[in-house]
C-alpha cells in the first residue's frame with residue numbers, strides 16, 4: 001500500500017485537511033469514475049457534469065466536507081429534536097462514541113412501569129416491541145402511552161413496534177404452572193377442548209383444528225425438539241401420543257407435526273382476525289412498526305401494506321416480515337422486497353429448520369437484507385441465560401458479537417427484558433458487546449471492512465443514482481476520515497442508502513417528518529434528528545443545524561462532516577457546495 005504517496009485535500013472556507021488514503025497505484029476517483037493521475041482536479045467541474053443527471057433523478061445530492069468551525073456564528077431560530085441519549089453521548093464522547101447497532105427490547109411485566117421503561121430508554125433502547133401474543137390491549141395501550149410520554153417529556157426517541165400473534169399451534173394448558181417433564185414412553189392426550197381443573201397427561205392446544213389431517217404414525221415435535229411424540233391413536237379430534245424423545249413441556253410450547261421428515265402445514269392465514277384487530281389497535285395508538293409473525297410469502301405483507309396505504313393517516317407505519325418458517329425461507333427474496341424490513345425470529349425458525357442451519361441462514365438473510373436495503377433485526381435467545389442470571393454466558397457474547405460482525409441493523413431482547421430479572425443489565429451487555437465489535441471492525445480491520453462494505457454490494461437497487469451517490473459518499477467519508485455524515489432527507493431514503501454501506505462515521509439524518517424519524521430508529525448507524533423546517537437551500541440547512549448542534553455542545557470546533565442531501569433544490573445556488581479537491585501526491 002502506498003498510502004504515504006497519496007492524499008486527499010478537502011477544503012471548506014480556508015481550512016485544509018490532509019488525510020492519507022487507502023488507495024494505491026494511480027488513484028481513481030471512485031466518486032465519478034474519472035481516473036485521477038496527477039494535479040488538482042476540480043470537483044466543481046465534475047460536479048457540473050453530473051448535476052444534470054442528479055436533477056433528472058429528482059435527487060439533488062451534494063457531497064461536501066464541511067468544517068464546522070468555519071460556519072458563521074449566526075443564531076438559528078428553528079427547532080431540532082435529537083434523542084436525549086444520543087445527545088449525551090455526543091457531549092461526552094463525541095461522534096466516535098455513537099453506537100451503530102440498534103437495540104430492540106420486548107416489553108413485558110418485568111419492565112412495563114414508567115420507571116423501568118425510562119431505564120431501558122436511558123440504557124439505549126431504540127425500539128420497544130410489544131408482542132400481541134401476550135396480555136390485554138389495555139395493557140399494551142398503557143405501555144404505548146408511557147413510551148410516548150417519556151419521548152415527549154424526557155426527550156427520548158423510542159419507536160414502538162407491535163408483533164402480531166399470527167396463527168400457530170401451541171400449548172395453552174399442560175397441567176402445570178411452569179415446565180413439566182415428559183418421560184420416554186409416557187402416553188399423553190392432546191386436545192383442543194377446555195377442561196376443568198387439571199387432568200394428568202393431558203395437554204390443551206390453542207386451535208380447534210390442530211389435529212386435522214394428522215395420522216397415526218405422525219411425529220409431534222414440541223418446541224423444535226424439546227420433546228417428541230408419536231401419534232398412536234386418533235380419538236375424534238384428540239390425539240393420543242407416546243413420548244419418543246423425553247423432554248420438557250413449557251407453557252405456550254410450540255407444536256409441529258412431521259411426516260416422513262416433512263412438516264405438515266396447518267393452513268391457517270398469516271394474519272388472523274385478531275391480528276387485523278391488533279393492527280387497527282396499534283395504528284390508532286400511533287405505533288411505528290408492525291412485525292408480522294409466521295409470514296410464508298410476500299402476499300400477506302403486500303396486503304397489509306396496501307391496507308395501510310389506503311388509509312392516508314396510516315401511511316407511515318412500517319411493515320416488517322418475521323422470518324420464522326421454512327416457507328418464508330423458500331420465498332425469502334420476494335418477502336424482503338415486499339417488506340420494510342425483516343426480523344430473523346430465530347426462536348420459531350429453530351422449530352422448523354435444523355438448529356445447526358440457523359447461523360448460516362441468519363448470515364444469508366442479513367446479507368440479502370443489506371443488498372436490498374432493508375433493515376434486519378436478529379432476534380431470540382441472544383442473552384437467554386440473563387433471564388435468570390446477572391451475567392451472560394461466553395457463548396451468548398460470542399453470538400451477539402457475530403451478529404454485530406455481520407452488520408445486522410438491530411439486536412433484539414425477548415424474555416431477557418420482558419420477564420427477566422436483569423433486563424437493564426442485558427441492554428448494557430448488548431451495548432458493550434456491540435460497541436466493542438464495532439470499534440474492532442472500524443479501527444483494527446478498517447481496510448477489510450471497507451472492502452466488505454463497498455465492493456460486495458454493487459449496484460442492485462431501483463434508484464441507481466441515489467445508490468451510487470451514497471456508495472461514493474460513504475467511500476469518501478471513510479477515506480477522508482470525516483467525523484460524521486449529515487444527511488438531509490425527506491423520506492429517509494438517502495439515510496438508509498448511506499447506512500447500507502456501513503460507514504465508519506455515524507450518520508445524522510435530518511428530517512422534518514416525524515414518522516421518517518421514528519422509522520429510521522431501526523437503521524444501523526443512523527441518528528435521526530427531527531427539524532421543524534427543511535429548506536431547499538442546502539447551505540441554510542447545514543448552517544442552521546450545525547450551528548444548533550454547536551450551541552448545544554454536541555459538535556466541537558474542528559470536526560469534519562460530509563454532507564449529503566436528497567432534497568431537490570430549485571432555488572439554491574448551484575455553486576453552494578463546490579469545495580472538495582483531490583490530488584495525488586507522487
Ligand SMILES: Nc1ncnc2c1ncn2[C@@H]1O[C@H](COP(=O)(O)OP(=O)(O)OP(=O)(O)O)[C@@H](O)[C@H]1O
Pocket residue numbers: 106107108109131133134135163293347348413414415418419
Ligand atoms: N406483554 C407480555 N406480557 C406477559 N408476558 C410477556 C409479554 N411479552 C412477552 N412476555 C413473556 O416473555 C417471553 C418472551 O417473549 P417473546 O415475545 O420474545 O416470545 P414468544 O412468546 O416466544 O413469542 P414470539 O415467537 O412471538 O416471539 C414470553 O414467553 C412471555 O412469557
Ligand SMILES: CC(=O)C(=O)O
Pocket residue numbers: 293322324344345346347348349379380414
Ligand atoms: C421473535 C420470534 O418471534 C421468534 O424468535 O420466534
Ligand SMILES: [K+]
Pocket residue numbers: 131132133163164165166293
Ligand atoms: K408474536
Ligand SMILES: [Mg+2]
Pocket residue numbers: 293324345347348
Ligand atoms: Mg416467533
